[in-house]
Amino acid sequence: MGALRTKSEQTDERVSRIGAETEELERDYQSRSGAIAEARARLQEGIDAMAEFEAARVELEQEREELRQNLSFKRSQAQTDRDSAQEVAIKVESKRSALQSISAGLERLRNQLEQLQQRRDELTRQLADGEAPLQALATTLEEALQKRVQVEQELAAARTAVESAEGRMRTLDQRRVDAEGAVEVARAGLEDVRMAAQELKVRRETLLEQFKATQFELATVYQEMAPEADVPTWETNLAEVAGKIERLGQVNLAAIDEFKEQSERKEYLDRQFKDLTDALETLEAAIRKIDRETRARFQDTFDRVNAGLKERFPRLFGGGHAYLELAGDDILNAGVSIMARPPGKRNSTINQLSGGEKALTAVALVFSIFELNPAPFCLLDEVDAPLDDNNVGRFCDTVKDMSSRVQFIFITHNKTTMELASQLIGVTMNEPGVSRLVAVDVDEAVRMAAM
Numbered sequence: 001m002g003a004l005r006t007k008s009e010q011t012d013e014r015v016s017r018i019g020a021e022t023e024e025l026e027r028d029y030q031s032r033s034g035a036i037a038e039a040r041a042r043l044q045e046g047i048d049a050m051a052e053f054e055a056a057r058v059e060l061e062q063e064r065e066e067l068r069q070n071l072s073f074k075r076s077q078a079q080t081d082r083d084s085a086q087e088v089a090i091k092v093e094s095k096r097s098a099l100q101s102i103s104a105g106l107e108r109l110r111n112q113l114e115q116l117q118q119r120r121d122e123l124t125r126q127l128a129d130g131e132a133p134l135q136a137l138a139t140t141l142e143e144a145l146q147k148r149v150q151v152e153q154e155l156a157a158a159r160t161a162v163e164s165a166e167g168r169m170r171t172l173d174q175r176r177v178d179a180e181g182a183v184e185v186a187r188a189g190l191e192d193v194r195m196a197a198q199e200l201k202v203r204r205e206t207l208l209e210q211f212k213a214t215q216f217e218l219a220t221v222y223q224e225m226a227p228e229a230d231v232p233t234w235e236t237n238l239a240e241v242a243g244k245i246e247r248l249g250q251v252n253l254a255a256i257d258e259f260k261e262q263s264e265r266k267e268y269l270d271r272q273f274k275d276l277t278d279a280l281e282t283l284e285a286a287i288r289k290i291d292r293e294t295r296a297r298f299q300d301t302f303d304r305v306n307a308g309l310k311e312r313f314p315r316l317f318g319g320g321h322a323y324l325e326l327a328g329d330d331i332l333n334a335g336v337s338i339m340a341r342p343p344g345k346r347n348s349t350i351n352q353l354s355g356g357e358k359a360l361t362a363v364a365l366v367f368s369i370f371e372l373n374p375a376p377f378c379l380l381d382e383v384d385a386p387l388d389d390n391n392v393g394r395f396c397d398t399v400k401d402m403s404s405r406v407q408f409i410f411i412t413h414n415k416t417t418m419e420l421a422s423q424l425i426g427v428t429m430n431e432p433g434v435s436r437l438v439a440v441d442v443d444e445a446v447r448m449a450a451m
Contacts, residue, residue, distance in 0.1 A: 014279050018286070025290065040369065047362040051386040054355030295331050301372065302326070302336070308368030309338075316364050316394050317357075319343030338365065356386040363395065367402065378402075380410035384417050396420045 306324040313322035320343040328334025340353060340361045353361065363383055370378060380399075384392050392414055399408055400420060412418060424440040 010275055014275075018282070021283075022286075040366075044362070044366055045381075047359060047366075048381055048383065048385075051355050051359040052382075054358075054386065291332065298331055304372050305365075305368050308371050309365055312364040312367055312398065313340065313361065316360050316391070316398060317342050318390070318394060320345075322361060322364065356388065356391060359383065359386045360391055360395070363398075367398065370406070371402075374406055377407040377409060380408065380412075382411050382413070384412055384414045387414075389416065392416045 302324065309322055309324060314320055320341050322338065322340035325337045325339050326334040327337050338361065340357070342353070342357055384395055387395060393416060396417055396419075399410075402408070410417065410421075418424065422442050424442060426438045426440075427435050428438050429435045
């Protein structure tokens with residue numbers, strides 16, 4: 001019952017954990033949906049900004065190229081100047097070091113010259129004072145030399161006698177050392193014999209005591225021993241058996257309890273491993289299910305947006321065709337490329353289109369996405385700015401067609417687009433620095449003009 005209760009608690013805990021993970025995945029999905037909507041809005045803003053900046057891009061690139069060339073020339077010139085300045089600094093530092101070394105050498109020479117002058121003055125004074133006692137010192141030196149000759153003769157005779165005595169002493173010492181070595185060898189041999197005899201005696205007594213413990217008679221055993229008995233072989237076998245017993249060690253009486261404890265722990269760990277394996281399989285199955293559903297939804301959305309783009313692109317361009325293409329094998333990690341070909345052109349990617357063509361292609365894509373998940377209203381900020389009159393007309397037709405389902409709010413300076421609106425709101429400035437809003441109901445204005 002305890003195991004079932006434990007397993008039930010673990011199952012409940014795992015179910016709650018999986019529920020929490022599911023809620024977390026749901027929150028993550030909702031946050032990502034919001035991020036995708038925000039990214040779509042940013043995409044529209046980026047497309048509008050790109051259309052505005054397309055006209056100035058070429059001039060800025062030319063200016064950037066000129067500035068880059070000028071910067072490269074200035075960098076090269078600055079590098080040359082830095083190298084020259086570094087060489088000059090190295091030369092100046094070398095000259096400064098040489099000057100310091102020469103100054104130090106001159107200072108040392110000046111000190112040595114002063115010391116030599118002082119020594120010369122001192123020697124001059126000693127030479128002037130030493131002339132007087134030279135005769136007395138010469139007489140004393142002659143007497144000392146005569147005494148030295150006599151002492152050296154006596155010392156030579158004594159040295160000869162000492163060498164003769166030392167030779168005889170060395171001979172006697174060698175004889176003594178040889179005698180002591182012979183005595184030491186004899187003593188060591190006697191000690192070895194004594195120790196061997198004592199060892200054999202002790203071993204004999206030990207073997208006799210061990211044999212007495214067997215309660216056999218020695219004479220009887222000698223008579224009954226087989227002629228082919230080999231004592232060294234028996235001793236070898238005995239040593240092997242003793243070695244095996246020694247390797248076995250002490251008997252562990254607690255081994256059975258330890259084995260039982262470890263077996264129970266293994267069973268517990270096996271159950272834990274099985275539970276974790278089942279949970280992992282369940283989680284992997286949930287992940288695979290989420291991936292399948294995500295792939296299916298993404299593929300469905302991709303196909304519907306692609307179909308809408310294929311339909312709206314020719315209507316906005318008056319011909320041509322466009323489609324979406326996945327840039328990768330994995331549908332969840334692949335990018336999406338827009339392949340567009342306006343009528344009369346051979347280019348295939350959106351990067352090769354002009355600014356107005358890119359803007360109109362982006363409008364076709366945004367309207368296709370908008371049709372997939374329509375909102376009550378749609379805000380367009382100067383989408384028609386880079387378009388010519390023909391493209392503006394087709395753009396207005398598309399907006400008019402969709403206005404039956406969606407309310408459009410657009411910012412524009414194009415008169416053709418303004419004619420499409422049923423309500424105009426503008427900003428005017430009658431006085432400098434003072435602006436006000438002006439609203440016009442086009443349908444009401446038409447009725448008033450007709451009256």
